[in-house]
Amino acid sequence: MAVRLVVVGGGLAGLSAAYAAERAAREAGLDLRVALLEASTRLGGKVQTAHSDRFVLEGGPDAVVRYKPWALELMRELGLEERITGTQPAKPAAFIYLRGKAHPIPEGLNVVVPSRLGPLLRTPLVSLPGKLRAARDLWMRRAPRGDEPFGAFITRRLGREVWENLAAPLVGGIYGGDPYQLSTLAAFPQLKALEDKYGSLIRGSLAMMRQRKASREGGSLFASLKGGLGELVTALRNALEKTDLALGVRVTRLERTGTVWRVYVEGGVLEADAVVFAAPAFAAAKALAEVAPRAAEALRGIPYGDAATVSFAFPADQFPATQGHGILAAAREGLAVRGFTWVDRKWNDRAPEGYRLVRAYLSGEAARQSEEELARAALADLRKVVGRSVNPERTWVFRWPRGMPQYTVGHLERVQEIEAALSELPGLYLAGAAYRGVGLPEVIRDGRAAGVSAVTYLTGKTHSSAR
Incomplete structure (x- = not known):
């Protein structure tokens, strides 16, 4: 008898969950049927590639980073190896617009922290007083452990100029919103770890760069597909063999009766043995308000x-x-x-x-x-x-x-609260950019992990029923 998995959300997290679930079910010998429900009329979420008069346009993300392997691994699994492309050579690759002029970003930044002193000393992006202030990081005391806004963290360690002229532009391009309010522990835990271990961001970055070089295949940090990232969405859709896709279907609430999940949509209801909810946190909060009020409250706290x-x-x-x-x-x-x-x-x-x-x-x-x-x-x-x-x-x-x-201060605690609440509801999994990383590689990793976890649960449930 087939078991039923409902995936809510047709972005990369949901598509990756369905794909991973199908693969895991085949390996486990599980007869799995998947229904993927997407509220909009297209798949891909914020990945949207448009082709217009020989222009290739990315409406959302335009690349994945190579040093986070999960997106490239998926592309290769789907037979897209020959479609993977890197950026054209350019040195310097990026500039910052300051006081009406374009200035190269200093080489050797570890996220936003200098790992080479020469480029920092030469850059006009930071004045001499600003550079002297940044140097205080080398002998400042460690702060007490705990979270703080990322803007406050960088300003405390490296000064206001480094924050405004280097860190804020770089971080704002990744996370959007107000980069100052980002949670340091959720968004950049590696930098907090440098402070804890070395007592200095600069000293820690110098040590890291001596130990290893950044991962850049062919000199390119970023990768995409020749026809845009929409090719990944198409390949995922084509790889799904036992998944029914339903577009324009909005989930309104979830209900659990015994071991069966009831997924209410506008105009009907589906029954499932497990659910992966890969839509935004605010949609999950609404759907879980009755069945998991504690999780819903924490989900509403993710702006x-x-x-x-x-x-x-x-x-x-x-x-x-x-x-x-x-x-x-x-x-x-x-x-x-x-x-x-x-x-x-x-x-x-x-x-x-x-x-x-x-x-x-x-x-x-x-x-x-x-x-x-x-x-x-x-x-x-x-x-x-x-x-x-x-x-x-x-x-x-x-x-x-x-x-x-937005990963604001307290984000890790909110995610922990959500996970603790959902541990009391077997067969329900959350995935997506709202929890453990906003980049496409993390979203793919998160979706695949949720799909595999759902199949592991369903396999155990099937074996228990057989006994």
Whole structure:
């Protein structure tokens, strides 16, 4: 007799969960039937690749990092090895816009901490007094153990200038929202560990870089697929053999009767032996309000911020020359955008010959505008950065309301509270960006782990029933 798994959410976490569950069930000899329910009319979540007039546009994330292996491992499993591509060579690869000029990001940063003193001493991004203040990190006392806002942590160790002109631009491009309020322990536990072990972020980073080099295959830190990350979504969908996909289906609540889960959707109900909930935390909070009120309360405590991207196409002869792959905005530059990517310089074959493709990223309050307002704001900032009144031939806008979970102080405790509450409800698993990492590799790892855990539970349940 077949056992039933319902996966709620068709982003990369949900698709990875269904894929991993099918594989684990085959290995266990389990007759598994999966239903994947997605509230929107498309799969992929924030991974959205659009093809328009030979332009390849990423509406959400545009890359995965190579040193977190889970995304690349999945691509290879799905037969996409030959489609994996790295960024075009560029040194320096990225700049920071400060006081009206573009300055290279110093080489050798360990996340946001200098691991080489020479580039830090030479960079104009930090003044001489700011560099002297950063050097105090070498003999400052350790802080008491415990969490604190990441902005407070970096300012305490390295000073305000390093935070505003280096760390905030880099972190804001990853997490969106207010980077100052990020939980240090949830978002950057490795940096807190350096303080605890070495008593200094700089000393710890220097020691780490002596021990190992950053993982860069072919000199490229970032990877994608030749036709965009949407190829991964398509490959996952095509790999599912025993999964029924239902789009435009919103789950309203969960109920548990005996060992059976009842999954209520608008206009009906499904029964399942296990559930993987891979939709955002606020959707999980609503669905679990009755069956797991303690978990729902903690889920409601995970805030979300808005995000948006705006892509522009320009005739190449009408756009000024640029260096590297892109530019980030320093904290006090007054720009609405977090930064710009020179897409045609970062990736091969993303724009037809004779065109430049530029992508702006906005988050937080700046991303809450209409599509027209977002396009105007991004273009105004682009003109400031390049120093010319450029006019795009094409514009594409992608909006992600409540698209970015925010790991604020106390995030680890909230996740622990959720996990403790769900341990009392066998057969229910949560996955996604809201819990253990916002990057695509972590989301894939999380989804796959949930799918495998669900099958392990179902296998044990089936064997118990047989006895």
